[in-house]
Amino acid sequence: MNANLSESQSRSPADVHMDVQRATSCSPLPSDADLARWATAAVGEHRTEAEISLRIVNDDESQALNLQYRGKDKPTNVLSFPADIPAELGLPLLGDLVISAPVVAREAEQQHKALAAHWAHMVVHGTLHLLGYDHIEDDEAEIMESLETRILAELGIDDPYRPVDAPAKDTRVEQMNNGTDE
Secondary structure, three states, X not given: OOOOOOOOOOXXXXXXXXXXXXXXXXXXXXXXXXXXXXXXXXXXXXXXXXXXXXXXXXXXXXXXXXXXXXXXXXXXXXXXXXXXXXXXXXXXXXXXXXXXXXXXXXXXXXXXXXXXXXXXXXXXXXHHHHOOOOOOOHHHHHHHHHHHHHHHHHOOOXXXXXXXXXXXXXXXXXXXXXXXXX
């Protein structure tokens, strides 16, 4: 697990390359530029460069992968597969993320969150997992959630762990397009 980062540390931009695969007809989806911007914010000062593959899927593929790798027979919002490469090789490969578009959409609606804000949270959350953060133990969860909240705030997105009673107002996050960078 990575050490907690000081609030006073400035976030130097990382060079993050994302390979995005869209294996769903679900829409709207974030643009490649937004996905990369959110991952870059999470990588921050952890690394100077990173390569991430992101596959956006439907529930069936998410459920199959969740069952195969975690033993849970249900779709999930994000799965993280860190690259298992010796550090001495110096390769920028960080790993793979799989995000279920229908799960993210359902969760955003159920939690009264702006869809784009929830997508940003899932990308940040998954990227932090790739960097070695976890939330199994309470102390680890506190560190990870604090870091997520800070990164999202830097992106202009409200605390994802704050309870929300009313439907989200999508005022601070741009409306998502159909997943293209046009």
